[in-house]
Amino acid sequence: MTILPYIGRRLLFIAPQLLGIVLVSFFLVKSIPGDPAVLMLGPTATPEAIASLRSKLGLDHSLPVQFWIYLKDLAHGDLGTSWQTTRPVLEDLVQRFPATLELVTLGLLVAVLIGVPLGLASAFREKGIIARIADFYGLGAGALPDFWLALVLIFVFYTLLQWAPAPLGRIDLAVIPPPPVTGMLTIDSLLAADWDAFRSAAAHLVLPVLTLGLVNAGPILKMTQSTMEKMLQSDFSRYEVLCGIPHRLVVRHALRNALPSVVTIISVLYGFLIGGAVLVEIVFSWGGAGQYAVQGVLNSDLYPVLGFVLFSAIFSLFVYLMVDLIYLAIDPRIGH
Amino acid sequence: MSKVLSFLRIVGRIARVRPRFVVGYVIVLVAILAGLLAPAIAPYSPIEADPTQFLEPPSWKHLFGTDAVGMDIFSRTIYAPRIDLTIAVVGTLLSAVAGSFIGALVGYYSTGRGVRVWASYAVMRAADVLQAFPVFVFAIALVASLGQSIQTVVLAIAFVNAPIYLRLMRAQVMSIREMRYVEASLVAGLSDLRTIMRHIVPNAMGPVLAQLSINVGWAILLTAGLSFIGAGVRAPTPEWGSMIAMGFQNVVTGQWWPSVFPGLALAITVFGFSLVGLSIEVVADPVKRRALVRDLARVSLCAAPGAASLSAKSTP
Numbered sequence: 152m153t154i155l156p157y158i159g160r161r162l163l164f165i166a167p168q169l170l171g172i173v174l175v176s177f178f179l180v181k182s183i184p185g186d187p188a189v190l191m192l193g194p195t196a197t198p199e200a201i202a203s204l205r206s207k208l209g210l211d212h213s214l215p216v217q218f219w220i221y222l223k224d225l226a227h228g229d230l231g232t233s234w235q236t237t238r239p240v241l242e243d244l245v246q247r248f249p250a251t252l253e254l255v256t257l258g259l260l261v262a263v264l265i266g267v268p269l270g271l272a273s274a275f276r277e278k279g280i281i282a283r284i285a286d287f288y289g290l291g292a293g294a295l296p297d298f299w300l301a302l303v304l305i306f307v308f309y310t311l312l313q314w315a316p317a318p319l320g321r322i323d324l325a326v327i328p329p330p331p332v333t334g335m336l337t338i339d340s341l342l343a344a345d346w347d348a349f350r351s352a353a354a355h356l357v358l359p360v361l362t363l364g365l366v367n368a369g370p371i372l373k374m375t376q377s378t379m380e381k382m383l384q385s386d387f388s389r390y391e392v393l394c395g396i397p398h399r400l401v402v403r404h405a406l407r408n409a410l411p412s413v414v415t416i417i418s419v420l421y422g423f424l425i426g427g428a429v430l431v432e433i434v435f436s437w438g439g440a441g442q443y444a445v446q447g448v449l450n451s452d453l454y455p456v457l458g459f460v461l462f463s464a465i466f467s468l469f470v471y472l473m474v475d476l477i478y479l480a481i482d483p484r485i486g487h
Numbered sequence: 488m489s490k491v492l493s494f495l496r497i498v499g500r501i502a503r504v505r506p507r508f509v510v511g512y513v514i515v516l517v518a519i520l521a522g523l524l525a526p527a528i529a530p531y532s533p534i535e536a537d538p539t540q541f542l543e544p545p546s547w548k549h550l551f552g553t554d555a556v557g558m559d560i561f562s563r564t565i566y567a568p569r570i571d572l573t574i575a576v577v578g579t580l581l582s583a584v585a586g587s588f589i590g591a592l593v594g595y596y597s598t599g600r601g602v603r604v605w606a607s608y609a610v611m612r613a614a615d616v617l618q619a620f621p622v623f624v625f626a627i628a629l630v631a632s633l634g635q636s637i638q639t640v641v642l643a644i645a646f647v648n649a650p651i652y653l654r655l656m657r658a659q660v661m662s663i664r665e666m667r668y669v670e671a672s673l674v675a676g677l678s679d680l681r682t683i684m685r686h687i688v689p690n691a692m693g694p695v696l697a698q699l700s701i702n703v704g705w706a707i708l709l710t711a712g713l714s715f716i717g718a719g720v721r722a723p724t725p726e727w728g729s730m731i732a733m734g735f736q737n738v739v740t741g742q743w744w745p746s747v748f749p750g751l752a753l754a755i756t757v758f759g760f761s762l763v764g765l766s767i768e769v770v771a772d773p774v775k776r777r778a779l780v781r782d783l784a785r786v787s788l789c790a791a792p793g794a795a796s797l798s799a800k801s802t803p
Binding site: 167176295296309310423445456 | 612613615616619620621622623624628631632634704708711715716735741743746747750753754755765
């Protein structure tokens with residue numbers, strides 16, 4: 152088995168990349184004008200109070216020294232403290248990251264359920280009505296701003312039809328959230344066998360998940376369609392057709408060969424969406440990790456931004472690693 | 488005059504075999520014209536509010552209605568391409584020029600030995616790091632740190648998109664640099680830089696051009712997204728994203744028009760740019776181009792008198 156050394160090699164490359172990401176984001180966020188000490192104490196603070204707070208926060212050191220201190224804290228698992236929530240960033244993120252993850256994972260699932268079947272259907276009959284719908288959808292989905300689609304869905308399903316709950320967070324205010332285990336409300340409420348909480352959490356998920364699913368099905372559809380067309384026109388498919396192998400089997404073999412590209416586009420979207428779902432989070436007051444980071448940037452709160460960038464970078468690198476392992480499983484050519 | 492006519496005839500033929508291309512160009516043209524002619528078309532000022540006419544639903548007086556402070560949404564929607572298209576086009580062009588120039592150098596010096604190879608390796612790793620960032624958070628942080636203005640939004644768009652062109656160009660140049668004519672140009676005594684600029688880059692431009700138009704669409708979406716959270720173009724300036732944001736609260740209470748119309752305009756414009764990108768892709772891709780030329784020939788054959796019998800004979 153060569154998988155373990157392979158994973159080890161990959162992890163070795165991840166470390167310098169993470170260091171680079173932390174370095175760039177540290178200096179980028181540090182260069183945002185606005186002094187956290189002044190912002191924390193408000194406009195009435197005395198210069199002495201500001202100076203003492205600055206030294207307490209370590210802001211009186213030079214930038215490289217501050218970076219070194221941050222790295223040392225990071226090695227101990229300390230991601231700093233957010234001055235907005237006055238809580239350790241790690242705690243905040245552990246609470247908020249699962250919210251984003253739940254939203255994005257379900258959204259991507261919906262996107263796959265829309266994109267792959269439509270892509271397959273349009274690859275078979277290139278001139279049919281389904282192919283036309285799929286073509287149009289593939290082009291149109293990428294053009295829709297997700298935050299706008301979210302608003303339209305809210306207008307139709309909340310304001311007009313009253314089917315969906317108000318776009319204010321992840322669960323009804325009147326419902327007691329289940330004790331946190333995974334941080335994902337649907338799973339936690341199932342674990343606690345709390346059906347009211349589950350119903351409320353699931354109802355709040357419907358619109359944001361639908362938004363993300365509808366918008367992100369576009370790239371998956373296009374990739375499925377173009378790869379399947381290529382595979383069905385390739386020599387091995389033509390040979391199978393010539394040999395009289397049933398259509399169903401020809402398609403299945405083509406799909407097997409198209410799978411790696413489809414998996415690739417899904418993984419790229421997954422990594423992108425962790426930070427890319429920010430606007431949808433804001434529209435639905437989701438309180439996820441992306442929203443936390445954006446608030447951090449807008450209020451020169453350094454550590455939440457760094458923490459989020461670090462979390463999402465590690466997450467994308469993890470997803471890419473998993474995908475490469477999936478390749479090993481689904482594509483025998485790569486194993487050798 | 489006859490030249491114009493024959494051009495129109497070709498456009499008409501393309502419209503018959505690939506109607507969506509023409510749709511794309513028409514949308515883009517309409518968006519540009521709306522921006523240019525806005526002062527003449529717009530019935531009201533795009534930045535002046537009439538406090539007595541707030542949240543009026545669409546009517547003949549206010550085609551798209553008015554927003555919460557009483558500004559005419561139709562006027563603002565047709566003024567918006569001025570700012571949105573300018574930011575998107577300038578940002579995309581900047582990223583394409585800078586990204587493809589660096590990408591060409593990196594691709595050219597990617598093999599061999601010496602300092603340049605190390606430099607090109609370092610550039611690629613830097614691009615890896617930049618692309619590992621969550622795009623949106625990165626763009627907001629850039630705008631925030633440079634100070635919020637239209638120029639910094641343009642810069643942020645250029646910065647976020649540059650790695651795409653860098654990679655595209657690098658891949659192209661790496662295959663082209665093995666060509667004989669590159670060798671010939673070097674043997675003839677041209678410097679590396681001249682060889683790259685005169686003989687490699689022009690042959691590597693196809694995918695970059697196709698990417699360009701699609702990217703303008705993304706850039707419009709990014710600009711609108713930045714403005715939506717208040718990190719892009721500021722409020723009274725007519726811009727689709729900030730208009731959608733302004734109507735956010737009204738949508739929840741039932742006044743849909745302040746957000747829906749600018750969003751529709753935005754989506755249709757981005758759709759148009761991706762159709763234009765698709766058409767360029769077809770022209771740049773030899774296989775797809777051949778299919779288009781074949782379809783065009785068939786249409787012109789059918790259009791000619793007696794073509795039906797001719798094509799019937801030629802197909803056994």
